[in-house]
Amino acid sequence: MNKSFRHIEDFLEDDSFRTWVLSKGNTRSLFWENWLKAHPGDSAMLFEAKEILLALEEENEEGEEWQEADQARLLDTISAAIDLPDQQPLEGKVREHYFIRSHQYVWLKVSMILLVMVVSAVILSHLGVFRGPSPASKEEVAWIIREALPGEKKKVSLPDGSSVILNSASTLRYRTDFGVSHRDVTLIGESYFDVAKDSLRPFRVYTGELMTEAVGTAFNVSAFEGEAAQVQLVEGKVKVELHPKDDTEVDRIYLDPGEQAMASAGTFAKGKFDPRTALLWTEGTLYFDDQPFANVMKALERWYGVTIESEGQKPSSLRVSGEFHRDNLENVLQSISYSFDFDFNIDHKQVSIHFK
Template sequence: MNQEKAKIQQLIEDYLSNKIRKADLDIFLNGFSQKIVKEEYDKVLNAYFNELVISEKRKPNDGLDNLKISKEAQRITKPSVKPENRFLNHWKAAYRIAASLILIGGIVSLFWVYLNNYSGKEEKSEIISLEERIVPPGKKGSFTLSDGSFIHMNADSRLSFPFRFEGKNREVSMAGEAYFDIERDESRPFIINTEKVKIKVLGTSFNVKAYKGENEVSVSVESGRVLVSEISENPQQYELTVNQKLIYNLVSKSFQVVNEDLLADLDWRKGILKFNQTSFREIEKTLERWYGIDLIVEDPAIYQKKIRGVHHNESLKAVLESLEFAFGIKYEIVDKTVKLKTM
């Protein structure tokens, strides 16, 4: 405990002196909701202020430039009659303390907002440092978590996770689409939080599609068992097994579980675009993410079309040419913008 307090005190002192590193700042802010951190912060802040007052009493007259005190503060506190020399040091000390109080007040306000934002949340037993992986449109990425779990992320996706997993659960948050191959650990379930759905597993492989702004979240299981539930006060829960897919509609708040060949949901990892009577509105979003483009449909009649086709690691131009040949959709590419209309 003493070692933990010493670490917290050092983090706070580094923060107040503006010497804290980014990694340590993340640790500090993520742990500030803990009681021990707040108590140590109060102690350090009091000690900081007391030392400030004592040091100002001992300081010689060395000018105010180094303190960068605002002109407005000087105007308000400056007396109309020039003070005698014996009062000069007291005025300068007051300036320094006032400036430091402004700094401290800003820090306190920052943490007050931080605490209010996190009020009501469950207290963590340890300080947790979070990391985030972001895959932009037109790209894909993969990496391995500290527990050995493998993640393959599709375009326009993000995942936040702790540097290392502590406690009873291994918990991450995501938006977008990703394939998970989770290292089995009976004692610590792996939990994925999306905006509306929570997925809980022990050790399995599955795909999650949960893009922001879309009306559906889907979970497709390749191996093992997966528990899916709403994020709500009275959540519905469903257990999925191999080759089962769950679709959650965010508008109707309804679940649908289907048994089918899930290769189409997993082929994106191999660079395969597969459309099976897919609406063009869905294809529009897919192409924008896949190739990192803006797609403009100039003829609304295109949205009435349903598309079939398979494309293996093909360029944007090759895909557009196939749409032009098979469905009479003419295209024009200008930088990162593609315009579509019927021929």
């Protein structure tokens, strides 16, 4: 191909260029890559022509690309617009018309193409072919993240006056517009919420498949990965909703003080709990009430920020009960080992347990 490209219309009139652009560069791409390398000063003109062609190459509502038939219709439309002046020359001006293409004439052709594009876009928009972008928000909304690392607890004061106590290995996220039009937070792990009253803006906690909504109350939410999620109400009233990932019907439970909602392995039920022991963690106390040994080890890992590995033949069913107030890890493991006969070693953040 020895054709020269000095104007935008030279690209638009070229069949190979239009085919290359509308086929997403899968056709004759090597030629145009070499052309750009050989004519770096004309790259802006090429990309302007490419933008004109791509203006109608948007995705439709279902996210499917245009098929070959659609592209062919677009090529025919542009070709007709380009060739229209040539097909209807004015009498007595034929020789002048073919002698030179003035800048005005060049841009007349480009204007006609743009007119075709605009009219087509309006029609297709009404037909629902194009999916327009979502309106940009007037002010960028960012996320604020509050995190309690393994081995630490953290108290967080929210802009609306609510307070949150984050348990170890827990993360709370909320947007910078929190308290303005909404009071929504996202939780991973466990937190105790003391919610400031605001009847116009319900307080919502999203964690996994659960959404807990309150106006002004105090409740505890626990949703560590791999463990049952639960919401325990201390005072006031809350609504807890289960939103399954398979988009089945939403289940809903209303709680009174002393009641809890639990979600685990496809079940969602309401029950009772003891507020005196359930919130001991907020005071620095570890409390286990007939808990499986594996769950206790996970809790110790989060509480003290360590990794625990066990070896040896351990009994098939180990369950732990005990209360440890601001105690160190060595004393806790020593106390548990008396009941289950194991040795342990603490090396910085690594703990090994060996059953005898």
